[in-house]
Amino acid sequence: MNVHDPGPPGGPGLTVRDLAVNYGPVTALRGVSLDVPRGAVVTVLGGNGAGKSTLLRAISGTLRFHRGGITAGTVTFGGERLSGAGTSAVVAHGVVQVPEGRKVFARMTVEENLRAGALGAPGRGAAAEARERVLTLFPVLAERARQRAGLLSGGEQQMLAIGRALMARPRMLLLDEPTLGLAPMMATRIAETVREINAQGTTVLLVEQNAALALSLASHAYVLEVGEVVLSGPAAELAESDEVRRRYLGIGDDRDEALTAGAPAARPTLTRWSA
Ligand SMILES: Nc1ncnc2c1ncn2[C@@H]1O[C@H](COP(=O)(O)OP(=O)(O)O)[C@@H](O)[C@H]1O
Numbered sequence: 001m002n003v004h005d006p007g008p009p010g011g012p013g014l015t016v017r018d019l020a021v022n023y024g025p026v027t028a029l030r031g032v033s034l035d036v037p038r039g040a041v042v043t044v045l046g047g048n049g050a051g052k053s054t055l056l057r058a059i060s061g062t063l064r065f066h067r068g069g070i071t072a073g074t075v076t077f078g079g080e081r082l083s084g085a086g087t088s089a090v091v092a093h094g095v096v097q098v099p100e101g102r103k104v105f106a107r108m109t110v111e112e113n114l115r116a117g118a119l120g121a122p123g124r125g126a127a128a129e130a131r132e133r134v135l136t137l138f139p140v141l142a143e144r145a146r147q148r149a150g151l152l153s154g155g156e157q158q159m160l161a162i163g164r165a166l167m168a169r170p171r172m173l174l175l176d177e178p179t180l181g182l183a184p185m186m187a188t189r190i191a192e193t194v195r196e197i198n199a200q201g202t203t204v205l206l207v208e209q210n211a212a213l214a215l216s217l218a219s220h221a222y223v224l225e226v227g228e229v230v231l232s233g234p235a236a237e238l239a240e241s242d243e244v245r246r247r248y249l250g251i252g253d254d255r256d257e258a259l260t261a262g263a264p265a266a267r268p269t270l271t272r273w274s275a
């Protein structure tokens with residue numbers, strides 16, 4: 001099978017088992033396990049400093065650029081081990097990260113940024129096809145092809161960052177807070193695009209502080225707090241859970257009180273870890 005073949009939906013996707021990550025003496029993740037079935041959108045929620053970016057770096061093999069390292073656990077994709085493989089090996093397996101803060105090459109043109117994303121992807125025909133896909137998803141990038149990336153708006157830079165990642169023809173996209181700092185309308189645009197990219201066959205792991213948006217996209221969600229998974233389950237059920245509503249959706253207690261009489265006591269499919 002070609003490494004870029006998306007394969008059958010629902011096959012073995014990404015598996016993280018008992019992952020621990022340190023930055024020098026600082027432990028940023030411990031005992032993290034998570035599954036992203038092939039073809040799915042899964043989200044990881046959590047506040048600032050919870051370890052969301054660290055998790056994506058551990059998957060993409062980029063921890064070393066942040067002076068961090070995996071101290072325990074494994075990451076596999078499609079049954080093959082990613083942990084311990086270098087960044088380029090992870091990309092070759094079809095797993096591509098869009099880093100936090102939309103790091104486009106500001107002084108390069110939009111076109112050059114996209115071309116840089118295709119480096120390492122096999123074949124010129126494949127690159128042309130990937131480019132076509134990106135420009136169809138984001139027509140504004142075609143309009144601005146010869147502009148410097150640094151002159152784009154925040155939302156357009158995020159589109160370029162995602163577009164550049166798509167140039168590597170990923171089977172799986174790791175998205176680190178793609179809507180952070182964007183106006184609500186632009187955030188919605190990005191969300192719609194993520195849905196479309198997924199519908200075209202790309203598996204997505206989405207890390208977000210915007211819980212409402214992320215839960216609307218994902219089938220399954222995990223909540224990270226101080227480096228540990230504290231809650232996980234189907235996204236629709238997490239969106240209904242009191243804890244997620246209060247802490248991540250900013251919804252108060254009034255509904256909870258209204259529901260106390262006769263409310264279902266527990267939602268059995270949600271899994272809770274106790275520290
Ligand atoms: N390069 C680094 N060196 C040392 N500590 C780091 C580094 N990057 C992140 N951390 C620490 O690891 C923890 C998780 O950070 P991070 O993964 O960036 O969280 P999030 O993305 O959820 O905001 C935090 O306590 C943070 O201070």
Ligand SMILES: [Mg+2]
Nearest residue numbers: 052053054100
């Ligand atoms: Mg982060």
